[in-house]
Amino acid sequence: MTQTTLTTGELMALVTEILQGGGLSQLHAEALGRVIVAGERDHCKSHGVYRLEGCLRTIKAGKVAPDAEPVLADADGAILRVDAKGGFSNAAFELGAPALGKRARELGMAALVINDCVHFAALWPEIETLTDMGLAALAMCPSYATVAPTGGNAPLMGTNPFAFGWPRKGTPPYVFDFATSVAARGEIELHRRAGDPLPEGWALDKDGAPTTDPEAALAGAMLPFGAHKGSAISTMIELLAGVMIGDLTSPEALDLLGTTTLAPKHGELILAFDPERFAAGRGDPLARAETLFEAIAGQGARLPSQRRFAARAETAQNGIVLSGDEMALLEKLRDKGLEAVELA
Amino acid sequence: MTQTTLTTGELMALVTEILQGGGLSQLHAEALGRVIVAGERDHCKSHGVYRLEGCLRTIKAGKVAPDAEPVLADADGAILRVDAKGGFSNAAFELGAPALGKRARELGMAALVINDCVHFAALWPEIETLTDMGLAALAMCPSYATVAPTGGNAPLMGTNPFAFGWPRKGTPPYVFDFATSVAARGEIELHRRAGDPLPEGWALDKDGAPTTDPEAALAGAMLPFGAHKGSAISTMIELLAGVMIGDLTSPEALDLLGTTTLAPKHGELILAFDPERFAAGRGDPLARAETLFEAIAGQGARLPSQRRFAARAETAQNGIVLSGDEMALLEKLRDKGLEAVELA
Incomplete structure (x- = not known):
């Protein structure tokens, strides 16, 4: 799939539409929108549009007051x-x-x-x-x-x-x-998906013993x-x-x-x-x-934070580039709202 | 040499006598005395009577206003x-x-x-x-x-x-x-004296390369x-x-x-x-x-800090125990004052 380039304003409009569609008041949709757009602007993907599903899931579970x-x-x-x-x-x-x-x-x-x-x-x-x-x-x-x-x-x-x-x-x-x-929990998850062992000293298994197995770490403790x-x-x-x-x-x-x-x-x-x-x-x-x-x-x-600031300068020149998968996710969340996310 | 047991009050009197002998005003001698005695009381030797020489050396060098x-x-x-x-x-x-x-x-x-x-x-x-x-x-x-x-x-x-x-x-x-x-600088010094290599990741040599040699570390950077x-x-x-x-x-x-x-x-x-x-x-x-x-x-x-607090409880029972070397140092500092220390 092809990449899509958006201005920060275009992404902000799309993200707030998704969040309001999920039930957030305008106040919250815009406040969340600003930090999600800032994440994408700074190429800080772990805090970008990827977070939208978790927001919607939390709303769907009734674990946040949306208004x-x-x-x-x-x-x-x-x-x-x-x-x-x-x-x-x-x-x-x-x-x-x-x-x-x-x-x-x-x-x-x-x-x-x-x-x-x-x-x-x-x-x-x-x-x-x-x-x-x-x-x-x-x-x-x-x-x-x-x-x-x-x-x-x-x-x-x-x-x-x-x-x-x-x-x-x-x-x-x-x-x-x-x-x-x-390490962040997401980094352990990335090792699990890649089938790579964790570095020593990252985690314990469920019995409290040191482990380099991501699966065991996720069931244990960081x-x-x-x-x-x-x-x-x-x-x-x-x-x-x-x-x-x-x-x-x-x-x-x-x-x-x-x-x-x-x-x-x-x-x-x-x-x-x-x-x-x-x-x-x-x-x-x-x-x-x-x-x-x-x-x-x-x-x-x-x-x-220098990498973030360099990315920010680049975004100011070239806009925010989203992958085909990311755009597909955004469109799904926009079109289906809370039905697009499942509770674990 | 035999050990000497002092009450905290006895050690305080000796330490303040040394510090006043070195030229500190009563205000400073007592304030420093309290933290040095607290170090010994808590078996925190790195901040106990061992620090007196450095205090006197700093006074002798004219690098502190003693009053x-x-x-x-x-x-x-x-x-x-x-x-x-x-x-x-x-x-x-x-x-x-x-x-x-x-x-x-x-x-x-x-x-x-x-x-x-x-x-x-x-x-x-x-x-x-x-x-x-x-x-x-x-x-x-x-x-x-x-x-x-x-x-x-x-x-x-x-x-x-x-x-x-x-x-x-x-x-x-x-x-x-x-x-x-x-690590504290003193720990590197202890490895040097013992002839032991440093753990990986503690220090760089003077050219900025990682080193486990304490001597090279002291000439380089922690x-x-x-x-x-x-x-x-x-x-x-x-x-x-x-x-x-x-x-x-x-x-x-x-x-x-x-x-x-x-x-x-x-x-x-x-x-x-x-x-x-x-x-x-x-x-x-x-x-x-x-x-x-x-x-x-x-x-x-x-x-x-639990080790310190356990030591404090023990000191309350048994007093402060100083080694023969420590008592000899204290007596030398008391008797010779600033003449007992040399500038590097």
């Missing part, structure tokens, strides 16, 4: 809080982000807590919203219990993403966004990145972005749904920092950061 | 700031910690910036000061450029410690405190933990706790002194969170955290 109206509470000191009312997190973040930015400017630092949201997206679009305001930002959330703590033998923590951004003038921000598991250090950071995310914000931990999120095939429901914590305010006149933080980035790149080391 | 009076500025929104005036960081932290705790209670979250301090201690004593107040806390600082970014070939980042704590009722807190390098993910976290620490707070990055700290044998001068960033305030009535965060800790320990996985 939830998120509510922003008055600021409580440095804490902003959005109750997502069981809807997808994206619209909740978009509601809270301007207030978070404003409060971070007022106090030097502020936190956005999102509660009771259904989460399916990467964190980097949220981080970039804040770096676009000239703020540094840190974001984290639990997920599903699929990762064993180092020294343990069974799934407990989630793949718990940890993301950070730093604003840069005239060039895309410094951004990282990674799972605190050694392992944290960086051994006990990554395990500690993953635990910190359960504490700060689960327990502390009064929302579900990864084991609680899995208990609630009983499956990892639907988008999980939990909360999210985003911290924003005003670099100028922290620097308090002791040098220009944005200029000094460039010296550090130049030293990193000058060694031939890659800054994170 | 600096740290100054706490008025709170600027969520930001507390202590100017350490070139003195050791410990007294600066002790000055700022109560104000940080108070502000975190008022706003839900606050930051303590320490500027212009000389740093030699672990971060966990500071984290525990905050968990003792019922707060969660995150602390980080640069160090010396000794670690290459992943994909790079030369020292740039520091071993940049990252520490976190969560308060627990009736039991020591959840605390981790680790270098973001794959590597971050967890490959590109640890490298990204270490970069984040340079940004937040160096550039953002208007203080030195690890390469700048090394440029300033030209050696890694003295305690580095830079800044530090500590964040404090009020769990009750963040939870806002959505469950009891301290009780829910215990469920998570039980699940981790129930798998046979170790919570971080």
Whole structure:
């Protein structure tokens, strides 16, 4: 099948049509549409149109409120809080982000807590919203219990993403966004389909023994990145972005749904920092950061997200290119709506 | 030589006598004494009396202000700031910690910036000061450029410690405190002395090639933990706790002194969170955290710092046991003062 080239606007229209056809309100369809289009724009396929089926499946299963109206509470000191009312997190973040930015400017630092949201997206679009305001930002959330703590033998923590951004003038921000598991669950699935063994240290089987068999790993547990250090950071995310914000931990999120095939429901914590305010006149933080980035790149080391930003520049020139299979999927989802997806 | 058993009070008296003999003011001698005694109390030998020589060497080299009076500025929104005036960081932290705790209670979250301090201690004593107040806390600082970014070939980042704590009722807190390098520099030194090769992935030689030779590693660069993910976290620490707070990055700290044998001068960033305030009535965060800790320990996985806390309990029973060599060192430092140490 031939490839199809779309503008970001054309893809946005198609994706929102699909999501509204699946029952999402315009608010949610557009908020999800923006992050899915951003994924395709950045050649970040794992967060692109591929995610639509999971969204529709979660709607079909009744595990997300498709027309939830998120509510922003008055600021409580440095804490902003959005109750997502069981809807997808994206619209909740978009509601809270301007207030978070404003409060971070007022106090030097502020936190956005999102509660009771259904989460399916990467964190980097949220981080970039804040770096676009000239703020540094840190974001984290639990997920599903699929990762064993180092020294343990069974799934407990989630793949718990940890993301950070730093604003840069005239060039895309410094951004990282990674799972605190050694690999994403999707990577294990890719090894399974290819019939390839996993690298050592990725996973345990259902009895808690190390395994390189993808099938056994999927029935067992993934392992944290960086051994006990990554395990500690993953635990910190359960504490700060689960327990502390009064929302579900990864084991609680899995208990609630009983499956990892639907988008999980939990909360999210985003911290924003005003670099100028922290620097308090002791040098220009944005200029000094460039010296550090130049030293990193000058060694031939890659800054994170550079592949994404290169893809973004290419998309701006050439549009978004979808494969025949991808277009066929989109057309099927558009034409059949929720009937196009099956519950596991 | 025989072992000597001291109470923590006896060791504190001896250590502060040594530090005052080396020229530190009472304020600094006591602040440093507390963390050195805490290191011995917790059998954390790398941060115990062994550190005294480095402190005295830094004083002798004129690279720390021995009688600096740290100054706490008025709170600027969520930001507390202590100017350490070139003195050791410990007294600066002790000055700022109560104000940080108070502000975190008022706003839900606050930051303590320490500027212009000389740093030699672990971060966990500071984290525990905050968990003792019922707060969660995150602390980080640069160090010396000794670690290459992943994909790079030369020292740039520091071993940049990252520490976190969560308060627990009736039991020591959840605390981790680790270098973001794959190993501490001291561990490489221990391999060198023992004539043992390093594990793969720890270090590069001076030409940027992977090495397992400790000697070549010490002349080259260490590597971050967890490959590109640890490298990204270490970069984040340079940004937040160096550039953002208007203080030195690890390469700048090394440029300033030209050696890694003295305690580095830079800044530090500590964040404090009020769990009750963040939870806002959505469950009891301290009780829910215990469920998570039980699940981790129930798998046979170790919570971080448990060895330290077990040692602390043992010390409370049996006192601090020092080897003959350690007592000889202490007596030499007490009797000879700065003459007992040599500059490299």
